[in-house]
Amino acid sequence: MTILRHKWQVRLVHWITALSIFLLFFTGFGQMPVYKRYMVDQLPGLSWSSNYASTLHLHYYAAMVLIFISTYYLLYLVLTRETDILPRKGDFKETMIIFLSMVGLAREPENNKYLAEQRLAFAVTAFSVAALIITGLIKVLKNLPGSSVPLPVSFWATQVHNIFTVILLVSVVAHLLAFLIKDNRSLFPSMFTGRISLDYARHRHSLWIKGMQSDDELGDK
Amino acid sequence: MSMSRRNFIKRAAIAGLAASVTVSGAAKASAALNSSDEYASIIDLTHCDGCRDVDIPRCVSACRTRNEDRFPQPEKPIQDYWPQTKHEDWSDKQDLTDRLTPYNWTYVQHLQVEHEGQTHAIHVPRRCLHCDNPPCASLCPFGVNEKMPQGPVIINPDGCFGGAKCRDVCPWEIPQRQAGVGLYLKAAPKYAGGGVMYKCDMCYDLIQQGQKPACVSVCPNNALGFGKKDDIRQYALQWARDNQGYLYGETENGGTSTFYLSSVPFAAIHQAIMEQETDGKPGKPGMPVGISNMLNEPAGMAKAFLLAPAAGLLGAGLSVYKIMTGADEHDYSEA
Numbered sequence: 001m002t003i004l005r006h007k008w009q010v011r012l013v014h015w016i017t018a019l020s021i022f023l024l025f026f027t028g029f030g031q032m033p034v035y036k037r038y039m040v041d042q043l044p045g046l047s048w049s050s051n052y053a054s055t056l057h058l059h060y061y062a063a064m065v066l067i068f069i070s071t072y073y074l075l076y077l078v079l080t081r082e083t084d085i086l087p088r089k090g091d092f093k094e095t096m097i098i099f100l101s102m103v104g105l106a107r108e109p110e111n112n113k114y115l116a117e118q119r120l121a122f123a124v125t126a127f128s129v130a131a132l133i134i135t136g137l138i139k140v141l142k143n144l145p146g147s148s149v150p151l152p153v154s155f156w157a158t159q160v161h162n163i164f165t166v167i168l169l170v171s172v173v174a175h176l177l178a179f180l181i182k183d184n185r186s187l188f189p190s191m192f193t194g195r196i197s198l199d200y201a202r203h204r205h206s207l208w209i210k211g212m213q214s215d216d217e218l219g220d221k
Numbered sequence: 222m223s224m225s226r227r228n229f230i231k232r233a234a235i236a237g238l239a240a241s242v243t244v245s246g247a248a249k250a251s252a253a254l255n256s257s258d259e260y261a262s263i264i265d266l267t268h269c270d271g272c273r274d275v276d277i278p279r280c281v282s283a284c285r286t287r288n289e290d291r292f293p294q295p296e297k298p299i300q301d302y303w304p305q306t307k308h309e310d311w312s313d314k315q316d317l318t319d320r321l322t323p324y325n326w327t328y329v330q331h332l333q334v335e336h337e338g339q340t341h342a343i344h345v346p347r348r349c350l351h352c353d354n355p356p357c358a359s360l361c362p363f364g365v366n367e368k369m370p371q372g373p374v375i376i377n378p379d380g381c382f383g384g385a386k387c388r389d390v391c392p393w394e395i396p397q398r399q400a401g402v403g404l405y406l407k408a409a410p411k412y413a414g415g416g417v418m419y420k421c422d423m424c425y426d427l428i429q430q431g432q433k434p435a436c437v438s439v440c441p442n443n444a445l446g447f448g449k450k451d452d453i454r455q456y457a458l459q460w461a462r463d464n465q466g467y468l469y470g471e472t473e474n475g476g477t478s479t480f481y482l483s484s485v486p487f488a489a490i491h492q493a494i495m496e497q498e499t500d501g502k503p504g505k506p507g508m509p510v511g512i513s514n515m516l517n518e519p520a521g522m523a524k525a526f527l528l529a530p531a532a533g534l535l536g537a538g539l540s541v542y543k544i545m546t547g548a549d550e551h552d553y554s555e556a
Contacts, residue, residue: 007544009540009541009544031360031362031386032362032384032386033362033384033385033386033389033415034384036389037302037305037384037415038304039304039305052360052386052389052390052515053515053518056360056515056519057518057519057522060519060522060523060526061522063526064522064525064526064528064529065529067526067529067530067533068529068530068532068533068536069533070533071529071530071532071533071534071537072533072534072536072537073533073537074533074537075533075534075537075538075541076537076540076541078232078235079229079232079233079537079538079541079545080541080544080545081232137526140519140523140526141523142359143354143359143360143516143519143520143523144354144516144520144523145353145354145475145514145516145517145520146353146354151364151367154364154367155364155365157364158362158363158364159364162362
């Protein structure tokens with residue numbers, strides 16, 4: 001028997017965000033003079049990577065997709081009030097306990113739909129994306145003909161954009177490394193199907209299951 | 222968790238109010254971005270004789286003297302740009318005055334230009350044109366290259382990492398790189414960075430004091446002029462009309478703060494440069510006519526940035542409406 005953990009809207013948001021951020025990373029790093037220097041543009045199919053115009057255009061398109069899906073998700077959260085993913089008081093402490101439990105030094109606490117560390121990781125990622133979008137839009141304004149965004153503004157927008165790129169990259173890598181932990185792997189298929197096994201949910205997300213008001217929200221298989 | 226239609230409308234209204242406050246704030250911020258009071262220069266090729274009476278044209282000498290304190294002093298030995306086996310070092314060629322280098326920010330191209338069956342001796346002073354919408358400044362990954370309100374485009378040598386992107390995105394490849402100097406030495410000089418980029422800064426310190434750039438002041442033939450950009454443009458346009466002459470820099474790369482005047486077409490001058498001057502390396506720029514600014518297309522795309530959030534809001538509104546009114550319920554029983 002399975003239970004729905006991610007609605008199709010959430011899955012859509014996840015994958016479109018992932019795809020656009022991957023493209024933004026690649027084309028964003030292409031805005032640094034790196035692909036020619038490190039000869040990435042000599043790899044098959046990547047000759048375009050050292051062309052600043054090509055990577056800039058792709059960066060803009062991918063940014064539009066990210067802004068589209070971020071706005072979508074923001075309004076989705078506001079309207080549905082699905083707050084399970086948002087951080088709560090005590091999450092930091094609970095995250096420490098979860099980390100200790102990974103190395104056998106503590107017992108994993110009872111979890112809700114998301115683990116405390118997942119809620120914190122979401123907050124870091126969402127904040128980074130928001131900072132990148134805002135500073136990115138300032139950079140778009142700066143590139144417009146006739147615009148005169150003051151140097152301190154464009155300078156700091158650039159620095160903040162670069163810093164949050166690194167923070168986001170680290171959080172994406174950490175997100176992927178989470179699959180090194182065996183207990184997390186059962187969640188992977190749910191990013192496609194939306195569903196996880198009810199037994200697993202009872203074991204790992206007991207508070208979520210207990211909190212459900214009726215069996216209506218449980219799957220039938 | 223089936224929601225009522227009324228609930229949906231209430232929540233949507235609150236979200237709409239918050240969004241409109243944000244958008245109006247952004248609109249006010251962007252409306253404040255505007256400036257004028259720019260300077261520009263004239264380079265009149267009908268007056269420039271290339272200072273053939275002296276070894277180094279006077280504008281070039283004046284520029285070198287004026288800026289020699291700012292020339293790079295590299296630390297040696299200089300490492301290659303790993304994984305490549307080269308680096309750009311002009312420190313042993315500081316005397317070169319027949320191309321742009323980190324030690325020579327302006328030079329004169331001496332050309333024989335064919336036009337309508339005649340050969341014209343044309344001398345073309347070359348340096349940064351100080352574009353209106355400079356890709357070198359807009360796209361600097363470190364944000365240390367700036368278009369000043371007075372017109373000059375200035376690279377901050379203290380923040381430059383020497384990736385040479387500014388040179389790659391400049392239609393004339395004007396900025397020149399010197400390895401072994403600058404910020405990158407403090408990080409991992411073998412693996413990242415390449416030095417500092419150097420070019421004309423329109424003698425920014427002088428124009429702030431109400432003076433003309435050094436090259437303009439020493440020109441004995443009035444081939445170089447300097448003034449308020451509106452006046453300079455007006456003069457250039459009038460000159461072109463009165464003399465059936467040609468302009469360069471007015472529209473190139475989306476407009477610049479430099480107006481070249483010539484009695485022979487710049488297409489012919491460009492061809493002469495390509496045939497007689499260039500050596501396949503940056504520092505001996507051509508004059509491609511009507512070249513467009515690589516930021517024009519992104520500027521067109523920028524409008525679509527307004528559509529993206531609107532589409533996101535619409536999409537979210539529709540899909541949440543389905544969830545809240547129960548139309549999306551099938552998702553719950555999906556296997």
